[in-house]
Amino acid sequence: MHYKNLHLDKFQEEAIQSIENNHSVVVSAPTGSGKTLIADYIINKDIKQGIKVIYTAPIKALSNQKYKDFCEDYGKEKIGLLTGDIVKNPTAPILIMTTEIYRNMALSKDPIMDTISYVVFDEIHYINDIERGYVWEESIIFSKPKIRFLCLSATIPNAKEFAEWIEAIKGHKVDVITHNQRPVPLEKKFFDSELGITTLKEIKDIADIPDYNYIQGRQRSRRPRLKAPSHIDLIKDIKDKLPCLFFNFSRKKCQDNAYQLMKADIFKINPEIRTFVRTKLENSSKEIKELESSKLLLRTLPYGIAFHHAGLIPLIKEIIEELFGKGLIKVLYTTETFAVGINMPAKSVCFESIRKFDGVNFRFLNSKEYFQIAGRAGRRGIDKEGFVYAMIDRRDFDYNLIKKITDVDIDPIISQFKLSVNTVLNLIKNHEEDEINQILKNNFFTFQKYGKGYAKIKRNMFAYRFEKTKKRLIKLKYVKENNLTTKGEFSSQIYADEILIGEIFATDFYIKLNEYQILMILACICYESREKTEFYEEYPSDLLNQLKKALMKNSYTNKEHRFNDLDHLTSLIDPCYHNKSIFDIMENTNLLEGDLIRFFRQLLDRINQIKKATKDERLRQILISYLDLIFNCLRDIDTV
16 A cells, blocks of 8 residues: 555555544554654644644643644644644634543543544554553543544553453444554664673673672772763764663753763764854844753754753754754754654664653653653664664662663553543533443553453442542532533533632632732642752742741632742742843753743733633733743743
């Protein structure tokens, strides 16, 4: 079979045949094997018939990239983008959105659900994510019966079980298409400071050699501890296997490593890169060039060395991505987010470590994380082979564990289902009691526990959780006699901090506050406090003191620790409120520019939710004025 002048692989043909049969499809195939072409087939087919298709992505960066790609392929007028803070062409036949946006539409029975043929879930293995996995699960549970799914993932060891769950709860055929052959095979090696590029077995053999002097009790004669391997030494050894994506789990280390590699004087300056960067930046704000990250990149980029992480502004990330796509970057130090879907072809992938800090502890990667990153190596149609190198520090060496992680992706996808307040409110709002009981059994967790007999159980743990949350909502007056109150209706349209936002904006609490005070409250709700964040200039005022007193008098808000940051957050909000730019605000904090931008985008998202939920026209107008303020603040850095 040929499609768009391409000869399709067997798994692509099988998936397309399933789509023609109006089945849902779970496609498990290695990175770079052409899964996205199946989604393209659905879009190309349905766009001609005026039928809506939704393409969901786990991160905004991937949503933004797909938006640009699809606009080029199908025309800007046919593509829409919805990411919470950005809404473009929402009536378009092809809508690209974050999975959260789709879940919210499905849960609230948005009228758009009646017009959709297929939903594409890119990177469906995100259902494993501890914090966000439930979003994918609820997206499937609450979709209309007639909607079909195309679920794309690298490898899903339990793809059949996952498909059987969808089939059981949605009542239509779900085909599993598995393709295990990578178009570009991977050679996986390790890098040891003593042995250089080697195998895991060779590291084990030398690490197992006993120190005779130490065994005899002469501890002073013990061999000196081996130093950690050097990323520069590894790059020198693989100079014939570039370009390389060098993954690191620290933003600072990405930047430090790029600088160190430049100083090692391995690569010559490429004038083409300088010309490209100069052209891209010529119409941009001069402040962009003066950022510390920009100044460092402008030094390393001419050598074909770069770094990429969420702390950078969009234009800088775009420059790096375009240079990599052109094959002009030799080594790109990057964080884990670059492993998700973004098409940046590299011959090699390197791991600085296969341990990472997960926000609580340092731990080894699991096999799915390792293979998600490793799969970026090898460019279809360019490379005959891809290369993966993991640096091994002997202090962390655990042969059996590392072998298990890197041999094969054995981690199944498992349920992360949980009942948020928003889910409970929407269940009460949109479903009868017997429907709710059935829905509470439809999650993947219950199916994994009971199999196809899941529907016969009378009650499960989620029924008890539902009742517990419902009692709390009755006590707080969000629910009365199995119906939502005015507060409940409001918070059913809020997707995080539902009760906190409800207690402020669905009561008369906010009515006595002015525009500045309301914006400060929203800032506290959105801000994610970090221990090492510093604020250099704060703006105390009588208005702020009045707000603190009001928050302390309220029986709900006086328990909320996030309002402890009110003084600090004047550093960010006061300049924005007085029409300063994002660059002025950067002077007030050590927050990385990307994190600062994310904070304001979180604000945009919450403002849009409240604007949609409230019936108070005064509040709506205030919120609209905030949107203008923030867009004005971000005017010099947005590229989407």
